[in-house]
């Protein structure tokens with residue numbers, strides 16, 4: 001009999017992404033990495049498979065004395081770091097509201113605290129059915145349930161009505177209605193929820209907040225925001241003057257946008273028209289940080305402070321970030337063009353690290369593709385299944401021909 005506590009039953013098991021990327025690595029060791037295509041990794045890599053990093057960030061890191069970086073940070077994060085995270089998230093679209101934040105180890109930490117502190121045991125968080133798998137794991141870890149709505153309707157539009165129906169369903173079942181929106185540059189589809197779609201969702205959330213029974217918590221996961229056009233931030237202007245029982249949480253991450261994946265720093269921001277709600281947010285989340293990871297990367301904080309505090313450095317950083325975004329977009333445009341030419345179905349894509357090819361036989365198609373040394377991740381089940389292709393991990397020259405390979409594999413398994 002295992003010594004593990006009862007509540008751990010069912011946890012563990014292989015992580016699909018790591019399993020398939022393990023297969024790709026094993027195959028690369030056999031035949032040479034230039035002879036395989038590993039489209040599994042969620043990091044922006046160059047043609048040699050090396051991590052692409054931002055020079056402005058690297059230089060800033062190198063300027064910080066080790067003795068300064070090695071010190072403990074405060075649990076909630078320095079005020080200059082929090083301000084830098086607010087500025088990086090919202091830029092000129094900062095909502096007219098009380099805003100504050102707590103440091104977290106990456107966006108993951110912010111998602112953890114949001115789910116833990118704004119849902120009761122057994123309550124349910126809602127998101128779209130094409131989602132980042134860690135949401136479900138965090139819900140499992142914290143004793144919360146997880147439910148989804150179908151992300152795209154039959155015409156391939158974002159399924160606003162499906163979202164609204166799901167919100168109403170849970171408004172009737174629990175006090176806090178909790179919606180996770182991973183946009184822009186959604187993982188795994190690359191979809192950006194459009195302003196008119198946001199307006200409809202916000203109208204429903206506001207109506208729920210005003211119904212006299214419910215509170216609303218909207219968690220925006222903006223891990224990939226710097227890979228979408230900067231104007232996508234317009235949506236933040238919809239968070240002006242919200243009802244006092246409608247809380248917006250924004251999970252900011254330095255991993256992708258600052259290419260500091262392994263440094264583990266993010267910030268959970270709280271946006272509210274009620275000052276007391278923001279004060280409570282800080283007190284409770286600071287406590288949760290103390291009770292989990294304690295404090296976060298001081299080096300990461302100093303990097304953000306230095307970039308945000310120096311207009312010249314900030315302009316150079318933003319220009320470099322923009323170059324990175326455009327070079328990633330080129331990969332996606334190439335993929336989408338070839339897909340269109342052969343009528344390969346692809347989920348609507350705007351920006352980001354991944355594209356998704358919907359197929360109910362995702363496992364079989366992925367296995368078929370591995371026969372020609374193309375490694376992609378099969379995700380989901382049934383109608384929401386698909387292949388996630390990490391364009392961030394493969395250079396343009398390897399993208400050419402991938403849509404055709406996928407089409408052939410779909411044909412081979414009878415899809």
Ligand SMILES: Cc1ncc(COP(=O)(O)O)c(C=O)c1O
Pocket residue numbers: 042105106107108109132182187221223252253254255261265266
């Ligand atoms: C959708 C999404 N949200 C959040 C994260 C959080 O990443 P991190 O904890 O490194 O900031 C990731 C990372 O892969 C992600 O894909």
